[in-house]
Amino acid sequence: MSPKSAAVAKLARRLIARLPLPIATPVELHRAWGRPLEKPLAARRAVVVGTDTEAAASLSDALRAAGASVYDTAQDSGCDIALVAVDAQTGVDALVQWGRQFGAALRGVANHGRIIIVVRASGPSVVTDAIHGFVRSLGREVGRRAITVHAVLAPAPQAAGSLVVFLASERAGFLSGQTIALRDGPVPAIEPKHPQVAVVTGAARGIGASIARALAHAQYRVVIADVASQADAAKRLIDEMGGEAAGMMFQPCDVRDEQASVAMLEKARSLSPSGCIDVLVNNAGITRDRTFGRMADGEWTDVLEVNLASVVNLTRTALSRLCDGARIVNVSSVTGFSGNFGQTNYAMAKGGLIGFTRTMVPELEPRQITMTAVAPGLIETAMTAKVPLLNREIAKQMTSLAQAGQPEDVAMTVEFLARRDAWPLRGQIVRVDGGMFFGA
Ligand code: NAD
Numbered sequence: 444m445s446p447k448s449a450a451v452a453k454l455a456r457r458l459i460a461r462l463p464l465p466i467a468t469p470v471e472l473h474r475a476w477g478r479p480l481e482k483p484l485a486a487r488r489a490v491v492v493g494t495d496t497e498a499a500a501s502l503s504d505a506l507r508a509a510g511a512s513v514y515d516t517a518q519d520s521g522c523d524i525a526l527v528a529v530d531a532q533t534g535v536d537a538l539v540q541w542g543r544q545f546g547a548a549l550r551g552v553a554n555h556g557r558i559i560i561v562v563r564a565s566g567p568s569v570v571t572d573a574i575h576g577f578v579r580s581l582g583r584e585v586g587r588r589a590i591t592v593h594a595v596l597a598p599a600p601q602a603a604g605s606l607v608v609f610l611a612s613e614r615a616g617f618l619s620g621q622t623i624a625l626r627d628g629p630v631p632a633i634e635p636k637h638p639q640v641a642v643v644t645g646a647a648r649g650i651g652a653s654i655a656r657a658l659a660h661a662q663y664r665v666v667i668a669d670v671a672s673q674a675d676a677a678k679r680l681i682d683e684m685g686g687e688a689a690g691m692m693f694q695p696c697d698v699r700d701e702q703a704s705v706a707m708l709e710k711a712r713s714l715s716p717s718g719c720i721d722v723l724v725n726n727a728g729i730t731r732d733r734t735f736g737r738m739a740d741g742e743w744t745d746v747l748e749v750n751l752a753s754v755v756n757l758t759r760t761a762l763s764r765l766c767d768g769a770r771i772v773n774v775s776s777v778t779g780f781s782g783n784f785g786q787t788n789y790a791m792a793k794g795g796l797i798g799f800t801r802t803m804v805p806e807l808e809p810r811q812i813t814m815t816a817v818a819p820g821l822i823e824t825a826m827t828a829k830v831p832l833l834n835r836e837i838a839k840q841m842t843s844l845a846q847a848g849q850p851e852d853v854a855m856t857v858e859f860l861a862r863r864d865a866w867p868l869r870g871q872i873v874r875v876d877g878g879m880f881f882g883a
Pocket residue numbers: 644645646647648649650651668669670673696697698699726727728729749774775776777818819820821822823824825826827
């Protein structure tokens with residue numbers, strides 16, 4: 444956010460707080476957006492409890508390795524992270540005892556803290572769905588204190604370590620109220636050659652530019668693939684990050700144009716010491732909002748072409764140029780789950796991306812490639828600046844954290860999903876939406 448918009452937002456928050464209305468004023472989130480830190484949880488106090496003692500032990504180790512101090516009982520002085528580890532097979536008895544057993548740890552979490560429930564589970568069950576309901580509800584209650592709440596379902600909870608550390612970190616301050624299901628299997632031992640190369644479509648501005656920055660901070664060479672008319676914006680971004688010498692370059696590419704896409708992917712490959720692309724982020728997207736009854740043909744086809752068909756086509760073209768062990772991250776939208784008035788075209792395209800992400804898993808697994816997606820809620824960019832002010836304010840009130848996200852919030856999640864140890868998340872759609880109340 445620019446200093447001017449930040450000042451306006453601050454003033455607006457102060458004025459809103461004085462109004463005699465049941466409007467929640469958002470707490471400024473603690474965020475860390477620069478280079479990934481070696482000890483992202485330094486100085487954090489974590490309380491790890493639960494009936495799955497094996498999971499609790501391995502997740503305590505992961506938290507400790509990330510710099511946290513770990514305790515196995517609730518502390519009188521509270522904590523920053525409360526982690527509960529349970530096994531879904533223990534059945535509903537564990538839920539009956541839930542409040543008595545874990546209440547002290549969960550209620551002791553300080554403002555800006557994290558609550559993470561890790562469930563040993565191989566699929567949906569009474570316990571997993573019950574915990575999902577708990578997480579969604581608790582997230583709403585504590586979100587006004589900038590506390591976030593998640594459930595992680597995992598057949599082997601020791602594989603949840605890197606996700607738990609990410610969710611507990613200040614890179615995940617805008618994620619809340621979701622259940623993330625991990626897949627089984629050890630992280631493949633394919634080591635990438637450095638520097639790795641990432642392609643980000645639609646990266647000249649907005650969320651794409653933030654993703655490009657985040658990947659550059661994480662030492663990737665980044666190809667900014669955007670339409671030719673965005674060349675100036677791309678150049679400003681490259682200059683800001685230290686010029687082409689810092690490993691960033693612009694390649695004009697309309698993602699609807701197959702020839703331009705091939706040229707862009709070949710350029711990216713040529714930057715890589717291994718001759719292949721490590722990360723593809725399908726971010727380019729547009730809106731052409733209108734009710735279905737009034738929508739012009741062009742408004743329909745443009746949105747479906749850019750937001751869905753181009754992602755499928757570009758991914759297909761990229762496959763032979765991706766490294767084994769590569770990561771593909773699609774930028775979908777919460778609208779793909781929830782739908783939205785005046786966005787039948789956009790919701791169909793973004794919903795299609797969710798299906799694409801889930802169904803590609805078996806095809807990509809033999810090459811240890813993952814496809815995941817992020818589903819942003821309301822994020823402050825040029826795209827959403829077009830949404831009427833009142834609608835934006837209502838959308839903010841419909842989140843646990845009572846605010847919109849920043850492009851960097853999405854970028855931090857994409858950078859995490861691009862890591863090799865995000866392997867268990869393949870096929871997952873991670874919402875970056877401040878705990879939005881709607882959308883299953
Ligand atoms: P934006 O309009 O600020 O940026 C979109 C970028 O995509 C621009 O640089 C644009 O030039 C580029 N682009 C558009 N058409 C292209 C094409 N045919 N080929 C190549 N590049 C093209 O939008 P944003 O808010 O940064 O959105 C980025 C992505 O996030 C989109 O897919 C959008 O649908 C999704 N998203 C945004 C929000 C939000 O609240 N901003 C919420 C959910 C999802």
